[in-house]
Amino acid sequence: MIVKTSTESTPTINSLDDLASCLDYSLIDRLTPDPDATDDGADHTPRQVFSGHYVPVTPTPIGQPEYIAHSPTFFRELGLSDDLAQDDHFTRLFSGDLANLPEGFRKTGWATGYALSIYGTEYIQQCPFQTGNGYGDGRAVSVVEAVLGNQRWEMQLKGGGRTPYCRGGDGRAVLRSSVREFLAQEHMHALGVPTSRSLTLYVSKTDAVKRPWYSEGSRSMDPDRMVAEPVAITTRVAPSFIRVGQLELFGRRARKRQPNALAELEQLVRHLIQREYSDEIQTELSLPESVLTLAKAFRGRLTQLVANWIRVGYCQGNFNSDNCAAGGYTLDYGPFGFIDAFNPHYQPWTGGGQHFAFMNQPVAAGKNFGSFCRALQPLLADEPEALRQLHEIERDFDNAMQAEMEAMWAAKLGLSLFDIELFRRLEMLMLLMPVDYTRFFRILSELSFTSLSAEELAQDLNTLKASFYNGKGYEAVALHPRYNLDYAEMEHRWTEWLSQWRQAIMREAVEADKCGETPRSEAQVRAGMKAANPKYTLREWLLAPAYQAAAQGDYSLIHELQSVMTQPYAEQSAEIDERFYRLKPIEAFGAGGVSHLSCSS
Ligand SMILES: Nc1ncnc2c1ncn2[C@@H]1O[C@H](COP(=O)(O)OP(=O)(O)OP(=O)(O)O)[C@@H](O)[C@H]1O
Ligand SMILES: [Mg+2]
Structure with a gap:
């Protein structure tokens, strides 16, 4: 995990002046700015950027x-006082105004170029100049590098206006997408999955931009109208924002023997190590040793990351190399x-394609890892x-990925070792009889497994049925129309599986006993399962009402979701359960913008 736990203490940062004393741009300063850029950062028109790691640009x-x-x-x-979030100066900075900042702050932010590979294939078509020199942070602008809570962080505005990489876009993010990112990052962190973090969210009371979106009640795949939405800025924070695509940009240039590219690639790799891997990779290592250690460390992080995504039911619908953080966290x-x-x-995401579908994410990660390795080869x-x-x-990526996946499925099932037969049977059952993924594993975590009596199995199956999408009117939404299920037969198969699952856990206890180890108690197994299986996840039908209310100026649902979703493993109140720990409402199935979305910006 890259998310280091920092010691929490009384806030020491109560003003921008206090924050100024923590600024440390020394690492970003070691990178090379675009030599063609102007000093004032007024660089807001699409253009080719031929070299350098970043373009100084004002938000x-x-x-x-x-x-x-x-x-x-x-x-x-980070040691920031809560009051700061509503402080005038702080608000101005994190809503894109770098004028009149205290001494120490940079007068410009910076945006970086990157390349794009989709599922391992290199593309330049997305670049308006068809060269790859105009692609990068089109609306993300970093503004701060600082050491806070014993760690170095970069703070980046998303939706902070146009950069040379904006490709004709408006450089903005709408309220809807900003609310989603703001809530999801902190939820992910609370789920124990490495991620960029959320600092703040501000909305404009005057500016709006148009985006394609769905009419109320639309069930079409594509949006049917243009909607004017207020613009917003979320500030996200991470040890760095280096993407696999950024390494690729310099790797591709070095391959073509472009002047300076190899040196810039090496500089970037050393920078990545310092920002993200300094605990694991010593600075004294030779370049080849550093590169190999980095590749192994990133492989470890990426495989763990994706196994964690599957564990919590997360799908990154556009897992391109430019959305794959080289520090191994969710971005x-x-x-x-x-x-x-x-x-x-x-x-x-309707534009994403099946290669980025839920259970194919491990393969997609392997493709991104391939792009990462290819970028390092010139070195x-x-x-x-x-x-x-x-x-x-x-x-060896596939083997490493498989090992992480097996350990993850074992943990979800309360086992120490992966049981392939048991898992395959469960997977087949979940395919035949749609179950709510989150509820299913959470309810399973609460069942007893010491008895194999027919009565208890039947009772437990009844309990588990609260996670099944059959009955309760769900046939109407025809989740799996191909199958004409024989429900009596399905009940029999589920009961059989429950019995096999119990036996697998009990078998492990017997094995442990035989080896002279203390078998895990029922309470321990259950606690382990509950720690692997969250109770609350941030599904789209929970998010939609929050950003809809926000558009009307009511932020209470956002605050409520913040509170519920930052304790995703905790038992919360019955009232919270009724609203947030439930099956997806029938009307949300097939609904545009809720079951699927085509525009995420
Ligand atoms: N409204 C916009 N104006 C300018 N550039 C944009 C806009 N929307 C997206 N882009 C750029 O298009 C590229 C692809 O978009 P994508 O949706 O992957 O990223 P994103 O959500 O903007 O940002 P990030 O990957 O930084 O979280 C990115 O480089 C992004 O900066
Ligand atoms: Mg992106």
């Missing part, structure tokens, strides 16, 4: 920013979704042995 402030929310948990970790909460009914083909061009080792690290 464009949103008009009349209004505070919506901040992350109190993260503020505490870009645009076309994401938390799964409702288990479906290996679940893909929330090892004269080192055949190191190149061979890099290939080996890349080739």
Whole structure:
């Protein structure tokens, strides 16, 4: 995990002046700015950027920013006082206004270029100049590098206005997408999954932009109208925002022997190590050693990350190399979704394609890892042995991924070791009889497993049925229209599976006993399962009412979701359960913008 726990103490940062004393741009300063950029940062028109790691650019402030929310948990970790979030100067900075900042702050922010590979294939078509030199942060602008809570952080505005990489876009993010990203990041962190973090969310009271969106009640795949939405800025924070695509940009240039590219690639790799891997990779290592250690460390993080995504039911619907953070954490909460009914083909984003579907995310991660390794290759061009080792690290991705997946499924089922037969049977049952993924595993975590009596099995099956999408009118939404299910037969198969699951857990206890180890108690197994199986996840039908109310100026649902979703494993009140721990409402099935979305920006 890259998310280091920092010691929480009384806030020491109560003003922008206090924050100024924590600024430390020393690492970003070691990178190379675009030599063609102007000093004033007034670089807001699409253009080619031929070299350098970043373009200095000033964000464009949103008009009349209004505070919506901040992350109190993260503020505490950073040592920021809660009052700051509504302080005038602080608000101005994190809504894009860098004018009149205290001494120490940079007068410009910075945006970075990157390349794009989709499922391992290199693309340049997305670049308006068809060269790859105009693609990068089109609306993300970093404004702060600072050491806070014993850790170095970068703070980045999303929706902070146009940059040279905006490709004709408006540089803005709408309220809807900003609310989604703001809530999802802190939820993900609370789920124990590495992620960029949320600092603040401000909305403009004067500026709106148009985006394609769905009419009320629309069930079509594509939006049917243009909607004017207020613009907003979320500030996200991470040790760095280096993407696999950014390494690729320099890797591709180095491959083409573009002047300076190899040196810029090496600089970027060393920078990545310092920002993200300094605990694991010593600075004294030779370049080939550093590259190989980095590749292994990233492979470890990426495989764990994706196994964690599957564990909590998260799907990154656009898992391109430019949305894959080289630090191994979750980045870009645009076309994401938390799964409702288990479906290996679940893909929330209509533009995403099946290659980024839920159960194919491990394969997609492997493709991104391939792009990562390819980007590093030019650094090892004269080192055949190191190149061979890099290939080996890349080739072993699938095994490493499989191992993480197996450990994850075992944990979800309360087992120490993966039981392939048991898992395969469960997977088949979940395919035949749609179950709510989150509720199913959470209810399973509460069942007893010491008795194999027919009565108890039947009772437990009844309890588990609260996670099934059959009955209760759900036939109407025809989740799996291909199957004409024989429900009596299905009940029999589920009961059989429950019995096998219990036996598997009990068998492990007997094995442990035989080896002289203390078998895990029922309470321990259950606690382990509850720690692997969240009770609350941030599904789209919970998010939609929150951003809809926010558009009317009511932020209370956002605050409520913040509170519920930052304790996703806790038992909360019966009232909370009734609203947030439930099956997806029937009317949300097939609903445009809720079951699927085509625009995430
Ligand atoms: N409204 C916009 N104006 C300018 N550029 C944009 C806009 N929307 C998206 N982009 C750029 O298009 C590219 C692809 O968009 P994508 O949806 O993956 O990213 P994003 O959600 O903007 O940002 P990120 O990956 O930084 O979270 C990104 O480089 C992004 O900066
Ligand atoms: Mg993106």
